[in-house]
Structure formats: C-alpha cells, structure tokens
Amino acid sequence: MTRLSAFARFWYDFIVGDDWRVAVGVGAGIALTAALASAGLSAWWLMPVVVVATLFASLWRATGRRA
Amino acid sequence: MTSDIFLFLSAFLASAVEMVEALTIVLAVGVTRGWRSPLLGVGAALLALGVLVGLLGPSISAIPIDTLRVIVGALLLVFGLQWLRKAILRASGYKALHDEQAAYAKEREEALRAGRDVRAGMDWYSFTVTFKGVFLEGLEVAFIVITFGAARTHGVALAAAAAAAALLVVVVAGVLVHAPLSRVPENALKFTVGLLLTTFGTFWSAEGAGASWPGDDAALPAILAVLALASLLAVRALRDRQGAPAGARA
Numbered sequence: 001m002t003r004l005s006a007f008a009r010f011w012y013d014f015i016v017g018d019d020w021r022v023a024v025g026v027g028a029g030i031a032l033t034a035a036l037a038s039a040g041l042s043a044w045w046l047m048p049v050v051v052v053a054t055l056f057a058s059l060w061r062a063t064g065r066r067a
Numbered sequence: 068m069t070s071d072i073f074l075f076l077s078a079f080l081a082s083a084v085e086m087v088e089a090l091t092i093v094l095a096v097g098v099t100r101g102w103r104s105p106l107l108g109v110g111a112a113l114l115a116l117g118v119l120v121g122l123l124g125p126s127i128s129a130i131p132i133d134t135l136r137v138i139v140g141a142l143l144l145v146f147g148l149q150w151l152r153k154a155i156l157r158a159s160g161y162k163a164l165h166d167e168q169a170a171y172a173k174e175r176e177e178a179l180r181a182g183r184d185v186r187a188g189m190d191w192y193s194f195t196v197t198f199k200g201v202f203l204e205g206l207e208v209a210f211i212v213i214t215f216g217a218a219r220t221h222g223v224a225l226a227a228a229a230a231a232a233a234l235l236v237v238v239v240a241g242v243l244v245h246a247p248l249s250r251v252p253e254n255a256l257k258f259t260v261g262l263l264l265t266t267f268g269t270f271w272s273a274e275g276a277g278a279s280w281p282g283d284d285a286a287l288p289a290i291l292a293v294l295a296l297a298s299l300l301a302v303r304a305l306r307d308r309q310g311a312p313a314g315a316r317a
Contacts, residue, residue, distance in 0.1 A: 014207075015145060018152075037278050042278075044278040052293070062161070
C-alpha cells in the first residue's frame with residue numbers, strides 16, 4: 001500500500017468508519033431537507049427521522065450478519 | 068445558552084474518553100521504560116494537535132455560515148453515528164467492551180519486549196508510541212473542537228476550554244491513581260458523546276440546509292431526547308434479538 005493510499009484509507013476510516021451507507025443516508029437526508037426548505041415547506045422534522053432510520057438500518061445490517 | 072452548555076459537555080466528555088485511552092498507553096510505557104521520553108512524546112503530540120487546531124480553526128471560519136453548518140453538521144452526524152452505533156452494539160452485547168486493564172497489560176508487554184534504541188538521550192520507542200497514541204486519540208478531540216468552533220461564535224474557545232478541562236481531570240486522576248482508569252464507565256460515556264454529537268449534527272445540518280427549528284436552540288434537548296429514546300429502544304431490541312448475551316452492558 002502506498003503512503004498516499006494509506007493516508008486516504010486512514011481518513012476514510014476515521015470519518016466514514018465501518019458503514020459507508022450511513023454517510024450516504026446523511027447526505028440524502030440533507031439534500032431532501034434542502035429540497036423541502038427551498039419549496040417553502042416545513043423541513044425540520046426530516047433529519048431526525050432520517051438519522052434514526054439510518055442508525056436502525058445500520059445496526060440491523062451489522063447484527064443480522066451475526067444473529 | 069442551551070447550545071453552549073451542550074457544546075461544552077460534548078467536547079468535555081469526548082475529550083475525557085479519548086484521554087483515558089491515551090493515558091493507558093502513556094502509563095504502560097512510562098512505568099515500564101521510564102518517564103522522560105514518553106512525556107516528551109506526549110508534549111510533542113499535544114503541540115502538534117494545538118498547531119492543527121490553531122491553523123484549521125480560523126481558516127474554516129472563513130467559509131459562509133450556512134455552507135459551513137451543512138458541512139460541519141454532516142461531518143458531526145457521520146462521526147457521531149459511528150460512536151453511537153458502536154456504543155449500542157457494545158451495550159447490546161454484539162461487540163466486546165473496551166477493557167483498559169487488558170489494553171494496559173498488552174502495552175506493557177510490548178514495551179518490555181521492544182529493544183532499546185537510545186539516541187541523543189531519547190528512548191525512541193517510548194517517544195514514538197506515546198506520540199502516536201496521544202496524537203491519534205487527540206485527533207478525534209481536535210476534530211470535535213474544530214467542527215464545533217466553526218459552526219458557532221466563540222465555539223473553538225469553548226470547545227478547547229472543555230478539552231483542556233478534561234485533560235486536567237484525566238491527568239490529575241492518572242497521577243493520583245497511577246494506574247489505568249478502568250473504573251471509568253467508558254461505554255456509557257461513549258454512548259452519551261455519540262448522542263450529543265449526533266444531536267448537534269442533526270441540528271446544524273438541517274439548519275444549514277434551510278430548515279428552521281421550532282424554538283431555535285431550545286430544539287436541541289428535544290432532538291437529544293428523541294435520539295436517546297430511539298437508541299435505548301435499539302439496545303433493548305438487539306438484546307432481545309440474541310437472547311440478552313451476558314458480559315457486555317453499557
């Protein structure tokens with residue numbers, strides 16, 4: 001492994017961690033919130049829902065493999 | 068005011084947890100091989116972390132606040148959800164709890180086995196191991212201090228003060244006990260930190276994306292309560308799922 005790829009790997013592990021789908025879920029939640037807000041609709045409720053759903057999905061994936 | 072208290076508490080607890088783990092490494096090396104080189108390693112790591120915060124903190128603040136809140140919120144959410152996910156898995160028995168005594172014994176054994184490479188009066192094994200340990204554990208603290216600092220006025224100062232207070236508490240406890248702080252309920256602390264980081268991440272990312280929270284800062288305790296309830300339900304459901312395994316509880 002080159003130093004550059006090791007450096008990139010370190011930061012990926014440090015920020016994204018074990019489940020990249022969590023980062024994707026967070027990004028999708030922010031994009032949807034921005035879309036709702038720019039359409040003039042109430043958007044504050046969306047992120048908590050997305051965060052809980054993303055967390056549960058990640059936990060179930062992690063434990064489903066070993067249950 | 069509410070968010071300042073939450074911010075201080077988050078930075079303090081996150082720093083304390085990371086510093087307990089760093090203390091274990093420093094103690095193991097210091098007790099085994101002498102104190103001069105490990106303490107120089109600790110000093111060099113703290114200096115490097117201080118430079119990192121000093122350089123990145125002000126430059127990040129130059130980004131427009133709404134853009135910054137989305138970036139910081141997203142980073143804190145991804146980071147906080149990592150902490151929370153691991154803490155839930157540990158509390159429900161799917162992942163082993165971190166054992167400071169075992170980590171201490173392993174570090175001591177490695178320090179005993181390592182050869183002595185003394186140049187310019189420095190034991191380079193001790194210096195490198197403590198530098199790396201303190202720097203890597205402290206990097207998470209620096210990340211939290213910078214992101215908190217970027218998203219609100221005087222945030223860096225507040226988060227840095229919380230980190231300094233945690234450093235003081237852990238160092239004093241370490242000097243008094245002169246052993247790894249194995250009685251610290253690490254997973255409960257990590258659970259709390261994960262909840263607080265995720266709460267701030269949720270709040271700032273939604274605000275940066277254009278949403279307005281009912282009650283503004285007063286929404287923070289409500290978000291925290293929802294996330295705490297969901298997390299406790301997850302722990303309970305996971306324990307039920309595998310028949311409440313023994314040995315690992317928050």
